[in-house]
Amino acid sequence: MRRDKMKNLNNSTATGRSGSLRRYSVIAGVGYVILFALGVFANFFVREGMIVAENAVQTAANIRGSEGLFRIGLISFMVIFLVDVVVAWALYVLFRKVNQELSLLTAWFRLVYTVFLGVALIFFFQALQLFDRPEFLMAFSVEQLDAQALVALDTFNSTWLIGLLAFGIHLILIGVLLIRSRWTSRILGYIVAVAGLTYVIDTVAHSLLQNYSEYETLFIVIVAVPSIIAEGWFGIWLLVKGGKDGGSELVE
Numbered sequence: 048m049r050r051d052k053m054k055n056l057n058n059s060t061a062t063g064r065s066g067s068l069r070r071y072s073v074i075a076g077v078g079y080v081i082l083f084a085l086g087v088f089a090n091f092f093v094r095e096g097m098i099v100a101e102n103a104v105q106t107a108a109n110i111r112g113s114e115g116l117f118r119i120g121l122i123s124f125m126v127i128f129l130v131d132v133v134v135a136w137a138l139y140v141l142f143r144k145v146n147q148e149l150s151l152l153t154a155w156f157r158l159v160y161t162v163f164l165g166v167a168l169i170f171f172f173q174a175l176q177l178f179d180r181p182e183f184l185m186a187f188s189v190e191q192l193d194a195q196a197l198v199a200l201d202t203f204n205s206t207w208l209i210g211l212l213a214f215g216i217h218l219i220l221i222g223v224l225l226i227r228s229r230w231t232s233r234i235l236g237y238i239v240a241v242a243g244l245t246y247v248i249d250t251v252a253h254s255l256l257q258n259y260s261e262y263e264t265l266f267i268v269i270v271a272v273p274s275i276i277a278e279g280w281f282g283i284w285l286l287v288k289g290g291k292d293g294g295s296e297l298v299e
Contacts, residue, residue, distance in 0.1 A: 093120025214298025218243025
């Protein structure tokens with residue numbers, strides 16, 4: 048009788064732990080879906096679609112012609128900034144049973160990236176102000192304002208790029224945690240780690256190569272392909288299977 052009670056208690060505890068981990072996994076998975084959707088829109092449709100490198104006049108014309116779209120892109124980046132904090136928290140709770148110290152470090156790297164994104168958004172907002180404040184014309188010409196706006200947008204890119212270095216390390220550590228947890232195929236862990244490494248390589252290449260623009264398309268492919276596969280697979284795993292085993296196969 049006593050053994051049966053102990054067995055039922057252990058099963059209940061395991062079920063409760065599994066349900067808790069599952070909840071945080073779903074939170075992180077939903078966050079990944081939001082980040083993916085808003086990231087594609089804000090980055091490719093707004094930032095890449097409207098900002099023309101080294102052409103302040105065309106960039107200004109694009110933004111003035113679709114200011115509403117530009118503002119929605121800014122709001123999308125703001126939502127990404129907030130959702131990333133929630134995802135960092137949920138992933139920490141999910142993986143802390145694997146290795147609490149490593150999970151905490153992983154969360155900190157994502158938060159560092161998020162802070163850099165938040166700082167970068169100041170320059171995105173500043174560029175909008177330069178396009179939208181007619182009183183600035185009392186001190187500057189239209190051409191000067193357009194040039195300053197493009198500098199602000201370039202500074203947004205540079206600040207975000209530095210943040211992506213921290214994000215890359217975050218993904219490498221997530222890969223390590225996935226491999227050690229044995230919750231899923233180790234291949235996923237390795238792919239996530241490789242995706243993180245490509246972010247690090249791209250940031251370093253920006254810093255070292257004077258002619259980076261000549262290889263920009265190549266680096267975009269190098270980063271985008273493993274990133275889409277890894278983060279897409281990871282997001283689906285979080286939504287569908289993450290946390291279901293209750294940590295029964297953890298390796299400390």
